[in-house]
Every structure is written in structure tokens, then in C-alpha cells.
Amino acid sequence: MQNAEQRTDTVKKMQYLSKPGMSRFAALCLSAFLLTGGCSGTATDVPPPEDAELLPGGATTTSILPFPALDKMADNLPAELKADFYAGRALAEQPWVKAPTITTARDGLGPVYNARACLACHIRGGKGRLPDDSNTPLFNVFLRLSIPADKGQSVDETLGVIPEPTYGDQLQTQSIALAHQLRRDTPDNIAAQGDVAPEAYVYIEWEKSTFTYPDGQQAELRQPSVDIRYPAYGALHPHTLMSLRNAPAIHGMGLLELIPQRDINALADPDDSNHDGISGRINQVWDAVQQKSVPGRFGLKANRPNMDMVVASAFANDIGISNPLFPQQPCTDNQPACARQINGNGEPGFELPAALMQLVTDFSRNLAVPERRDASDPQVHQGRTLFYQSGCQTCHQPSYTTGDSAEFPHLANQKIWPYSDLLLHDMGAGLADKRPDFLASGSEWRTPPLWGAGLLGRVNGSNSYLHDGRARSIEEAILWHGGEATAVRQNFIHLTKTERQALIKFVESL
Ligand code: HEC
Numbered sequence: 101m102q103n104a105e106q107r108t109d110t111v112k113k114m115q116y117l118s119k120p121g122m123s124r125f126a127a128l129c130l131s132a133f134l135l136t137g138g139c140s141g142t143a144t145d146v147p148p149p150e151d152a153e154l155l156p157g158g159a160t161t162t163s164i165l166p167f168p169a170l171d172k173m174a175d176n177l178p179a180e181l182k183a184d185f186y187a188g189r190a191l192a193e194q195p196w197v198k199a200p201t202i203t204t205a206r207d208g209l210g211p212v213y214n215a216r217a218c219l220a221c222h223i224r225g226g227k228g229r230l231p232d233d234s235n236t237p238l239f240n241v242f243l244r245l246s247i248p249a250d251k252g253q254s255v256d257e258t259l260g261v262i263p264e265p266t267y268g269d270q271l272q273t274q275s276i277a278l279a280h281q282l283r284r285d286t287p288d289n290i291a292a293q294g295d296v297a298p299e300a301y302v303y304i305e306w307e308k309s310t311f312t313y314p315d316g317q318q319a320e321l322r323q324p325s326v327d328i329r330y331p332a333y334g335a336l337h338p339h340t341l342m343s344l345r346n347a348p349a350i351h352g353m354g355l356l357e358l359i360p361q362r363d364i365n366a367l368a369d370p371d372d373s374n375h376d377g378i379s380g381r382i383n384q385v386w387d388a389v390q391q392k393s394v395p396g397r398f399g400l401k402a403n404r405p406n407m408d409m410v411v412a413s414a415f416a417n418d419i420g421i422s423n424p425l426f427p428q429q430p431c432t433d434n435q436p437a438c439a440r441q442i443n444g445n446g447e448p449g450f451e452l453p454a455a456l457m458q459l460v461t462d463f464s465r466n467l468a469v470p471e472r473r474d475a476s477d478p479q480v481h482q483g484r485t486l487f488y489q490s491g492c493q494t495c496h497q498p499s500y501t502t503g504d505s506a507e508f509p510h511l512a513n514q515k516i517w518p519y520s521d522l523l524l525h526d527m528g529a530g531l532a533d534k535r536p537d538f539l540a541s542g543s544e545w546r547t548p549p550l551w552g553a554g555l556l557g558r559v560n561g562s563n564s565y566l567h568d569g570r571a572r573s574i575e576e577a578i579l580w581h582g583g584e585a586t587a588v589r590q591n592f593i594h595l596t597k598t599e600r601q602a603l604i605k606f607v608e609s610l
């Protein structure tokens with residue numbers, strides 16, 4: 101037993117020991133040792149491996165062979181839904197065309213848009229690709245735009261931002277004009293000729309820097325600086341806020357949608373009441389179906405509530421296909437040539453009927469999660485222990501059980517391993533886009549799931565991690581963690597090189 105004096109001394113030691121730089125596990129272990137004279141080792145902190153971890157998507161989990169892809173069908177999809185899955189894939193994969201055409205089911209592209217198909221950005225279900233050079237315009241990564249609210253000005257509840265007055269809340273870098281399709285002219289010139297021009301072209305300049313670990317090892321980092329060229333409809337607002345967003349991978353979406361909201365609420369700690377330096381907040385976003393604000397969980401800032409809203413807004417804004425939830429064309433009031441174009445509207449008054457949109461939404465819901473690789477490799481096992489000891493799982497919440505679903509019984513009641521709390525975290529100045537999105541601040545991002553993260557390069561050649569695709573490897577992604585993740589990043593950088601490699605190998609095996 102300790103007397104009062106000894107205990108105060110112990111508390112002081114603990115405060116000193118749990119300063120940033122000291123792994124939380126080590127601090128816990130030491131404090132246990134100082135208080136009780138013993139430390140029970142990793143067993144208390146690191147949950148023992150479960151067989152279920154090998155099937156991260158539960159019964160939807162599929163083999164990645166022969167060609168790794170993240171747009172494969174859920175392994176347990178009932179036979180009677182398979183034809184719909186393939187129909188949905190066709191609508192997500194084949195390029196949309198300008199109206200009018202004889203194939204009315206596939207026309208209505210634009211007039212301004214970012215890409216012609218869902219899978220042009222979410223390539224084979226994985227992430228988008230960013231050019232390495234500064235002369236290739238961006239076509240599968242886009243910019244969200246807005247302007248800051250003046251004092252007392254209210255933000256449109258349905259958009260969550262105040263859109264840039266001329267260009268709206270998303271910059272469309274393509275249009276149906278032939279001069280653009282053939283890359284014969286720049287957007288500003290195309291507009292000057294009275295044709296419907298892309299809003300602008302966007303280029304990236306990569307700024308490189310070197311990070312040095314405490315052990316002297318080095319890693320190269322890069323961060324994008326965005327260059328908007330040839331704006332076609334006049335200058336942007338001088339205070340325009342811009343957020344560069346790479347397309348995330350889209351497997352397992354139906355499972356994430358079925359995580360009970362109460363389980364996510366239980367992880368939130370908006371005021372950091374447990375004082376671990378990590379909060380975790382829930383965004384409140386617009387649901388056009390229910391016509392009210394509800395908790396967000398999809399999108400890089402958790403800016404969409406459910407798959408219906410994700411897919412309907414992607415059709416409307418990314419491809420320019422109007423639909424039941426977003427019946428308008430993507431033209432702003434300052435783009436008369438855009439508004440004059442022939443639309444592809446069918447009977448109901450928009451381009452994509454509800455039934456076809458449903459096929460694409462269900463296709464996205466039913467994308468399989470890939471099975472674990474290399475889980476029995478001793479290095480991966482060591483990495484798993486280090487992942488937990490470093491504190492990665494505080495935000496990258498390993499597992500859930502999906503709720504009941506009458507509509508999608510094959511996705512219901514599955515034990516899944518996405519490694520995300522789906523909450524917003526302040527990730528520090530280095531990752532901040534300074535553009536609020538509904539309740540998310542300019543430095544908050546939603547924890548992305550890590551399942552399949554190690555496959556991205558093999559799926560489509562794009563290892564572009566983080567919201568803007570700046571990180572070319574899992575190591576670079578970790579090194580950019582700041583803000584609430586600062587102490588955990590410190591734990592990572594103080595590991596030995598071999599330990600860091602093991603932790604990364606574990607993430608790659610998910
Ligand atoms: C021009 C590129 C582009 C196109 C085309 C596109 N997306 Fe996306 N998608 C993105 C980006 C970028 C995001 C992240 C948006 C954000 O956070 O604001 C995203 C987000 C998503 C998400 C949410 C993923 C998550 O982890 O929460 C899903 C699902 C999705 N898209 C599906 C689709 C579907 C289905 C289509 C076709 C109707 C489509 N996308 C078309 C770029 C694109």
C-alpha cells in the first residue's frame with residue numbers, strides 16, 4: 101500500500117510520463133506499475149485476435165483474386181438480386197452522354213460536369229488518381245467551393261455552406277462543348293464564343309518536404325497547392341474557400357449504412373469529457389428525403405447522411421444528371437449558355453428515373469469488402485499489437501455489428517471491421533482545408549475506414565491517401581496526422597523502424 105505522500109508523488113510521475121511522446125500504453129502500463137506494483141503486459145490493452153477479423157465485411161467478404169478490385173459483388177448477395185447488381189454496375193461504369201441521343205436511358209450528361217461515370221473517379225471501386233505534374237488538369241478529383249458567412253448571415257440548411265456566388269459549391273471542370281471534349285480551347289475562350297464552357301481547369305503543384313524521424317530515418321511528404329486556370333464565368337469571389345477532394349473507395353457502403361446510429365453516438369465525445377485529447381463529433385446534414393437535418397456519416401467530412409443522398413448528389417453535381425432528389429441542372433444563374441442546353445429529361449421531368457438511380461445506389465451498397473491478407477504473418481501480428489498500443493483504434497474503431505434490415509437482410513447483423521468511428525476529428529493545420537461543411541470545421545475530417553486500404557495501389561494504381569490524395573503511402577498518411585491525433589502520431593514516430601514497418605504492414609493487411 102502507498103501512503104498519501106507516495107501517491108501524490110506517483111501522480112506527478114504519471115503526469116510527467118504521459119506527456120506527448122510517451123505511448124499511451126506505456127503510460128498506462130507504467131502507471132499501473134507505480135500504483136499497484138505490477139503491469140499485466142499487452143494482454144489487457146490489446147484485444148486477442150478473433151477469427152472474425154479475417155472476414156472484415158462479415159458474410160459479404162469476398163476473395164480479391166484473381167484481380168484485386170473493390171467493385172466486386174457481395175459474396176452473399178441473394179441470386180435474385182444479381183441481375184440488378186450488374187445493371188447498377190453498368191449505369192455506374194459506362195460513360196453518360198450528352199442529350200439528346202437514341203439511348204435516352206443514358207443521356208443528359210452535364211451540361212457542366214466533373215466526370216462521365218461514377219467509376220471514372222472511383223476507379224474499380226478504389227480511389228481517384230491525381231496527376232503528378234502541374235500541367236494535367238484534374239478530372240476525377242474535384243474542388244468544393246464556398247464563401248465565409250458574414251456576421252449574422254445564415255447558411256443554407258440544405259447545402260451546409262454559402263456557395264461561391266458565380267460557380268456554386270462545386271467547380272465543374274468539364275462541359276459538353278466540343279471544343280473542350282477535343283481539348284481545342286480553354287474554358288474562358290469557349291465561354292467567350294458563347295458555348296457552354298467548363299467552369300475552369302484545375303491544376304496541382306506539389307510542394308515537397310522531408311520529415312526526419314527521431315531515429316534519423318527520413319520520409320518525403322508532399323502537399324498540393326491548387327491552381328485554378330481559365331475561369332470561364334469571371335473572377336471567383338476574393339474570399340473563396342476551396343476544398344480539394346479525392347474520390348474515396350466505395351466498398352462496404354451498405355454495411356456502414358447499417359451501423360446503428362446509437363453505436364456511433366456512443367463513440368462521440370464532443371467536449372472530450374474523458375480528457376484523452378480526442379473528441380469525435382457528429383455532423384448534422386441535410387436529408388432531402390426526410391426534408392430535415394440528420395446525423396451525417398458518408399463523405400470526407402461526413403457531409404451526407406445516407407447512400408440515397410450520396411448517390412443522388414453525385415449524379416447531380418459530379419455527372420450533371422438530374423434526378424428525383426436533385427431535379428435541377430448543375431448550371432448557376434450566371435451561366436446562361438449552360439441553362440440553354442437541351443436536357444435529357446424523360447417523363448418525370450428529370451434525367452434519371454428513380455428506378456435507375458435505385459439500381460446504382462443498391463450496386464454501391466452491395467460492393468463486397470475484401471478478405472484479410474497475411475493475418476497470420478508474425479510481422480502483421482506484431483503490427484496489430486502496435487496499432488492498439490499506439491492508440492490508432494481510438495478513432496479507427498475496429499468493429500461493429502450491423503443492425504436489422506428488412507430491405508437488405510444479407511447486410512444485416514454482420515460483424516464488420518471497418519476501422520472507423522465515422523466521426524469528425526480536428527486533424528490540425530497541416531490537413532485543414534479551412535472550409536466548413538455543415539457543422540464540420542475547416543480542420544475536421546471524418547475518420548476514413550481502413551478496410552481495403554492496403555489494396556488501393558493494386559486495384560487501380562492509385563495510392564492517393566487522405567482527403568486530397570496527398571499521401572502516396574500509409575506511412576505518409578500517418579505522418580500528416582495532427583490536431584487530436586498528435587499524441588498518437590508521436591507514439592508512431594517514436595517506434596523503431598522495424599516496429600513502424602510492422603504497424604504499416606498490419607494496416608496494409610486490413
Ligand atoms: C468526379 C469524380 C466523382 C464522380 C463522377 C463520382 N464521385 Fe463519388 N465521390 C467523389 C468524391 C470526391 C467524394 C467525396 C466527396 C465529399 O466528401 O465531399 C465522393 C464520395 C462518394 C461516396 C461516399 C464514400 C464514403 O466513404 O463516405 C460514395 C458512396 C460515392 N461517392 C459513390 C458515387 C457514385 C455511386 C457515383 C455515381 C453516381 C459517384 N460517386 C460519382 C468523386 C466522384
Ligand code: HEC
Binds near residue numbers: 584
Ligand atoms: C484523432 C483521430 C485519429 C487517430 C488517433 C488516427 N487517425 Fe488515421 N485518420 C483520421 C482522420 C480524420 C483521417 C482523414 C484525414 C484526412 O483525410 O485529411 C485519417 C486518415 C488515415 C489514413 C488514410 C486513409 C485513407 O483512406 O486515406 C490512414 C492510413 C490512417 N489514418 C492510419 C492511422 C494509423 C495507423 C493511426 C495510428 C498510428 C491513426 N490513423 C490514428 C483520424 C485518426
